[in-house]
Amino acid sequence: MPAVFVLIWSTGFIVAKFGLPFAPPLTFLTIRYFLSIVCFVVWAALARAAWPRGRQQWLHLAVTGVLMHAGYLGGVWVAVKAGMGSGLTALIVGMQPVLTALWVSLVASNDAKQNGPKVIPRQWLGLGLGLGGLLLVVSRKFGSGHEVTALTLSATVVALLSITAGTLYQKRFVQPTDVRSANAIQLGAALLVTLPLALLESEAITWNPSFIGAMAWSVLALTLGGSSLLYLLIQRGAATAVTSLLYLVPPTTALIAWALFDELITTSTIVGTALTAIGVSLVVRTVPPQPKPGGSRP
Numbered sequence: 001m002p003a004v005f006v007l008i009w010s011t012g013f014i015v016a017k018f019g020l021p022f023a024p025p026l027t028f029l030t031i032r033y034f035l036s037i038v039c040f041v042v043w044a045a046l047a048r049a050a051w052p053r054g055r056q057q058w059l060h061l062a063v064t065g066v067l068m069h070a071g072y073l074g075g076v077w078v079a080v081k082a083g084m085g086s087g088l089t090a091l092i093v094g095m096q097p098v099l100t101a102l103w104v105s106l107v108a109s110n111d112a113k114q115n116g117p118k119v120i121p122r123q124w125l126g127l128g129l130g131l132g133g134l135l136l137v138v139s140r141k142f143g144s145g146h147e148v149t150a151l152t153l154s155a156t157v158v159a160l161l162s163i164t165a166g167t168l169y170q171k172r173f174v175q176p177t178d179v180r181s182a183n184a185i186q187l188g189a190a191l192l193v194t195l196p197l198a199l200l201e202s203e204a205i206t207w208n209p210s211f212i213g214a215m216a217w218s219v220l221a222l223t224l225g226g227s228s229l230l231y232l233l234i235q236r237g238a239a240t241a242v243t244s245l246l247y248l249v250p251p252t253t254a255l256i257a258w259a260l261f262d263e264l265i266t267t268s269t270i271v272g273t274a275l276t277a278i279g280v281s282l283v284v285r286t287v288p289p290q291p292k293p294g295g296s297r298p
Helices: 002-022 025-047 055-081 086-093 096-109 121-139 150-173 179-198 209-236 239-261 267-285
Strands: none
Touching: 002 025, 002 055, 002 086, 002 209, 002 239, 025 055, 025 179, 025 209, 055 086, 055 150, 055 179, 055 209, 086 150, 086 239, 086 267, 096 121, 096 150, 096 267, 121 267, 150 209, 179 209, 239 267
8 A cells, every 4th residue: 555655646747747737727727626526426326425424523634634635735735837857846846844843853852741752863854855855946946946946845835735734634633434424524624725825826728638637646546545544544543654655755756757758867866865765754653653642562
């Protein structure tokens, strides 16, 4: 499941390159959300899947939907549409494991009852290496006036913060729910937020095989497949352990982008990606395992 998730998730940045030349980003996502909701509702009905009980769980799922779909995907697609490369976009958003691990450690260290782990020096070293690798890749692109601009950088930061907050929120507040009904609710909330913004876009959709293919892959593979796997992984594992998988996404995306779009891979890109991967690995692997209920250790 983790390997399939990483492979599918990495194609999301590539699909954006295929679909965005023919549609504005938020309009594309609005159509994607609508079609995905239809698929999940039909799937849930045929499987007689259970729906969450109580308004509170619906609200929690809606919050995660706004963060993990509207905020994350909206930021990524706006950045790619504005000219940021798939590899660089994936690298910036790939800093999520660092933020997640640090947040978990900080919260645990302030919880005297759990006597949780503190942010230890090796974690700070990992954070520094990750940021250093990111800056190494981004630095050569500042001043180009194209790939790294105020708009693209802001959009990717919004995406990064949204996916991080959404993952932590889901792990903390969302109770185990059928993945089909849960995704339908999350996407419904994302649609309500994205649709009004999409109506402000003036670019028309160009209906052609590339656009239709990108939309089909977005709905069937990325949403029904990738989003469902992410939901299951978060539901079954610790937030830090799940997000640690995402540090594999930037190099995978960069390789796919190089093969399909001939996006440049320089020495600084390789070194920066390696530093980021090492940094994230240091942060994630040094987080002590969470105690089981009753104080026992795994």
